[in-house]
Amino acid sequence: MSVYDTLKSLNIELPPVAVPAAAYVPYVQTGNLVFLSGHIAKKDGKAWVGQHGNNISTAEGQQAARAVAIDLMGTLHAAVGDLNKVKRIVKVMSLVNSTGDFTEQHLVTNGCSELLGQVFGPQVGAHARSAFGVAQIPMGACVEIELIAEIG
Numbered sequence: 001m002s003v004y005d006t007l008k009s010l011n012i013e014l015p016p017v018a019v020p021a022a023a024y025v026p027y028v029q030t031g032n033l034v035f036l037s038g039h040i041a042k043k044d045g046k047a048w049v050g051q052h053g054n055n056i057s058t059a060e061g062q063q064a065a066r067a068v069a070i071d072l073m074g075t076l077h078a079a080v081g082d083l084n085k086v087k088r089i090v091k092v093m094s095l096v097n098s099t100g101d102f103t104e105q106h107l108v109t110n111g112c113s114e115l116l117g118q119v120f121g122p123q124v125g126a127h128a129r130s131a132f133g134v135a136q137i138p139m140g141a142c143v144e145i146e147l148i149a150e151i152g
Contacts, residue, residue, distance in 0.1 A: 003083040006119050007073075014074040021138070027079040032087070034079050034149045038095070039071045040141035047139035053102030056142050061096065061104075065111030068145045072112075073119065080151050087152035089116050089127040095144045098133040105131040112145050 007014065017026050020037070027036045041048035041064035048064045050056030056064075077083050094109035096102075109131040117125035137144045 003086070003119060010118070012070055012073075012119075014077050015071055017075050017078045018071065026075050029079060029151070032151050033090070034076065034151060036072055036075050036079070036147040036149070038093075038144040038146040039068050039075065040137060040139060041065065041068050041143045042071065042141075043067070047141045048143075049140040050142035051097050051099060051140075052104070052108060052133075052142065053099030058104045058107050061108035061142055062111030064143050065094065065108055065145060066115050068143060069112040069115040072145065072147045073116075076147070076149055080149075083120075085151050086120060086124055086149050088150040089120060089125050090148040090150050091128045092116070092130075092148075093146050094129070094131040095134045095137055096131060097135075097137045097140070097142050100133075102133060105133045108143060109145070 020026060024037055027034055052061050092112060094112065096105040096108050098105060109129065113129060119125065
């Protein structure tokens with residue numbers, strides 16, 4: 001089954017690449033690696049605002065991270081032209097807007113990781129990962145995630 005068949009079965013439509021909000025580009029390819037800039041969580045077209053441990057739950061954060069994964073796949077599609085060319089999701093790095101005593105950043109990030117695994121399958125979608133708690137993210141977003149992929 002192609003990646004696009006899987007996306008369709010999940011009722012996921014890939015969004016266009018978002019216009020950068022500052023002085024950077026959405027992705028850079030060097031050799032067979034594509035580096036995607038951080039994508040913030042969005043809800044209804046606006047930053048999905050919240051701070052874990054304060055006013056957003058881990059479960060809602062997982063949904064926000066899943067939404068980021070969809071945006072990341074849209075950017076990856078724009079970068080390579082065909083998601084079936086992805087040989088491996090190499091690394092995901094997640095920044096979770098959280099209070100000092102919130103310790104479930106890894107669970108929030110699962111929202112992204114689990115969808116990538118579901119869409120690309122265990123051979124391609126399994127990846128290395130880091131999840132950090134941070135004091136703030138641009139525009140007050142609850143999560144920001146970046147991704148590195150290998151293209152075949």
